[in-house]
Amino acid sequence: MTKLKQYILHFILVASFLAVVSCTDEQSVLPVAEGTPLTVTAEIGTTDSPSTRVVALNSYDRSDFIAGDGINVVCSRNGVQLASSGYTLNAAATAWAVTTGSPGLGFLPATTCRASFPVAYDGIRADQSAADGSAFLRSNYLLTPEVSVSGAEVNFTGDNAFGHGNVKLTLKFQGSGGVSLPAFSSITLQASGLRTGDATKVETIYPFRPDTGQHSWCAVIYPRAADTDITVTVMDEYSVTYKVVLRCAMQKSTSYTYTLKLRNDILVPVGNAEIEAWDLKVRHTGGFD
Template sequence: MKTVNLQIRTVRLAGLFCLLLAWTACSDETVIDPPGEDTPIMIRAEICTSDADTRADGRETTETVTDDPANVYDRSSFIANDKIRVTRTNPSDSKDYLLGADGKNWAVIGTAPLTLRIGASYEATFPHDYKNIQKDQSTQANYLASNLLKSPAATSSSGELNFTGDNAFVHQNTKITLVFTGKAGVAADGTGAKLTGTFSNFTITGTGLYTGGASSEQMSFYRPEANVATWHGIVYPKKASTDISLALTYDNVKYSATIKCPMEAGKHYRYDLKIENDILIPDGMTIENWKSGESYTGGFDTTPTS
């Protein structure tokens, strides 16, 4: 009886298998095999920012900034001619690929395509040739070269690689903005008066500002507009409260002041300073997200090519 039952079960299983084959043949559904090894990968990449700026008094603003001219030197979204480096890491090796943006798509620069390796991880970096934080950031090129963005490690089994959402590029260093104004309450909105005089001999000094080390380091920040008394700088994310000394000459009068910065990674600290009665007065610090704007931007894709 046991043998008969086994034969019946075998016949029944064979019948079910035949029915399954027949159903699959008549079904409109298509079974799609996953891409194989060495399939060129489609890339999507964007920069993580935030809609909300957290200010010193706890308020938030959700102002959305579009076509921000500051994006040229301080990326909140990728632009044409940007280049990123994508590193593919396997258990046995690691390889870098250079990708360039044409304003719409990412494309590998070179002859070797960026291809799929099942089980490999992928990380991306901008600028593609980042080395360190520049001491002299008085030029747009040096400021941008100091502004490191990296993605978390991502994987792919579908032939698409998304440096988006939780895997979007994130600012790795710290940004400081210095805003100088004149006597408080002069402007219509109650802020300080615009300074139209000449600034010179501006130095910024603090321990480990661009290396994170224990030595005193002096830097130059970037002034995007010659007629606006605002400077931006990228400093090392020490995660430690640091005294920063400012010294400058304005209209032939020398000024100095000291500010204190927590220097947290990915944070933007804005300091307002007033020149009043020949004295430079720190007038408050604001902790902001790196940029106002969309929560993630960019979105260039690659078109895989064989």
């Protein structure tokens, strides 16, 4: 057990004079020895109980961590990074172990830890259309608050759980008058700062189709926190092109769903945009602009 010496000075204020009357040598004991390996727990913030989370979506859009997921944990003091290490969720999805090849983290007094997912996140991908959802997932940045370390455990749970750092955009397509939709050969999204937040640069994203049996696509976009016109361009199997412009506020950790109907060879927004906190199931609606 590491011990630090703590000196306590006793003062007496008499007639505007400050006098030191004694100095005692007391022992202050740290809760754990410096360097003790940290135990990490982590979850993705949600109001849902584990039994009601949408496990089927975990392959591309995490509602909870799954076995084999890796996170990066950074330890800092006064804003200065001291150490970092990877942690991996075990095969039973019950505990986080130091990732092979990582040093692990040990207890240091007066420090904080912060964790991120995925490991080595390098920004929102332009092409998120990979059939396995891997490019979407690589774009889906999750981050925790700074958590104070007071013992041999650091818990990224509850109010300190992982939260979504970006925005989710979902497009649902419908046919008109009972006519089925043709197959789509390509879909693109374009807007200023769609991937990086740049105020003037028009950027493109190719969205991901989670279910080939549904006319629904989704993409991770940048949290610009500004009303932004997003141009959706669809080309069908007959090389016919359809376009529509959607207004999106692009607020961090928010999920926007737009339903678009193919009517008279044009795309028409149906009703209001569905807007929800990405990590919650309670929904509210808002206008397109």
